[in-house]
Amino acid sequence: MNTQIAVFGATGQQGGAVVDALLEHEARVRALVRDPQSGRAQALAARGVELTAVRIDDPASPAAALTAVDGFYFMTPEANSLDEVEAEIRVGTALVDAAADAGVPHVVFNSVFGADRESGVPHHDSKHRIEEHLRKSGLRATMVRPTAFMENFATVMAPSLEHGEIVLRLPLPEDVALKMISIRDIGRVAAALLLGTAEAPGGAVELVGDELTGPQIAAAFGARAGLPARYEALPLSVLPSELDRAMFRQFAEAAAYPSDPAVVRAIEPATRDLAEWIRSTGWAPPR
Numbered sequence: 001m002n003t004q005i006a007v008f009g010a011t012g013q014q015g016g017a018v019v020d021a022l023l024e025h026e027a028r029v030r031a032l033v034r035d036p037q038s039g040r041a042q043a044l045a046a047r048g049v050e051l052t053a054v055r056i057d058d059p060a061s062p063a064a065a066l067t068a069v070d071g072f073y074f075m076t077p078e079a080n081s082l083d084e085v086e087a088e089i090r091v092g093t094a095l096v097d098a099a100a101d102a103g104v105p106h107v108v109f110n111s112v113f114g115a116d117r118e119s120g121v122p123h124h125d126s127k128h129r130i131e132e133h134l135r136k137s138g139l140r141a142t143m144v145r146p147t148a149f150m151e152n153f154a155t156v157m158a159p160s161l162e163h164g165e166i167v168l169r170l171p172l173p174e175d176v177a178l179k180m181i182s183i184r185d186i187g188r189v190a191a192a193l194l195l196g197t198a199e200a201p202g203g204a205v206e207l208v209g210d211e212l213t214g215p216q217i218a219a220a221f222g223a224r225a226g227l228p229a230r231y232e233a234l235p236l237s238v239l240p241s242e243l244d245r246a247m248f249r250q251f252a253e254a255a256a257y258p259s260d261p262a263v264v265r266a267i268e269p270a271t272r273d274l275a276e277w278i279r280s281t282g283w284a285p286p287r
């Protein structure tokens, strides 16, 4: 395939999954990186990815890196403070401006679920701002809006094993269904949109692979382990940052917003539900 796609964030989780899916389709990939010498950038180069160094604070730099590409995927870096939220908006708007300068034919922005409206979550409203900027740019744009990563259950949201029982604790009421998606599937959907093998109805797709309450999530891990499982809802005050408290508050509200996993599966039929994701990781209960 001769299609060339530029990727910002290729050394990270979601951008890395986009690169994996693009390479599977034999597309040519150009990664826009801060440091082409980094280990992660070099690992991409070893797989045939072209590396282009970019400086976001120099508008000419990303625009030059986007010449002659057929499509452009970008995400924006994690923000853990209000200063970082401002920095995230600067990165996103600079990349939109660069894509407009370069006349990129199609841009896919890795936003977040709910970014079609103001939510009061600073690091989600930043993505709403970037979506608005993209819409005004006149570029042909598609938003992919991921929900919580299933991969969080391997790190910050991992269940524990206590006295022969799987225990999951989250700051989420037990009757609220958490929407979630695996990072691999974010990459597959974004790649399909970039390569034109699928289209997002209305120019956006809400990335939901599963939607489960805390007790159902605990049960999925318990079933895998062959052990009893229970869920404990924690208060929001266990979260150290106001940004995270706002986000979990919004997760509870977002449960009321419709989302349709069938739309995601129409684009990527193999989209994983949580049980499939757990199996795919070879997850075993912690010791």
Ligand SMILES: NC(=O)c1ccc[n+]([C@@H]2O[C@H](COP(=O)([O-])OP(=O)(O)OC[C@H]3O[C@@H](n4cnc5c(N)ncnc54)[C@H](OP(=O)(O)O)[C@@H]3O)[C@@H](O)[C@H]2O)c1
Pocket: 008, 009, 010, 011, 012, 013, 014, 015, 033, 034, 035, 038, 040, 075, 076, 077, 078, 079, 111, 112, 113, 123, 146, 147, 148, 149, 152
């Ligand atoms: N965790 C969740 O459940 C979840 C759910 C939905 C959305 N999100 C959103 O997903 C985004 C994070 O995505 P991810 O996990 O794929 O990111 P990640 O793995 O942390 O990767 C960050 C990427 O951004 C690049 N980058 C460029 N400029 C950067 C800068 N100034 N600071 C940090 N990185 C920079 C990094 O490249 P180099 O370091 O190589 O330069 C790297 O490729 C956040 O916006 C978050 O809000 C998260």
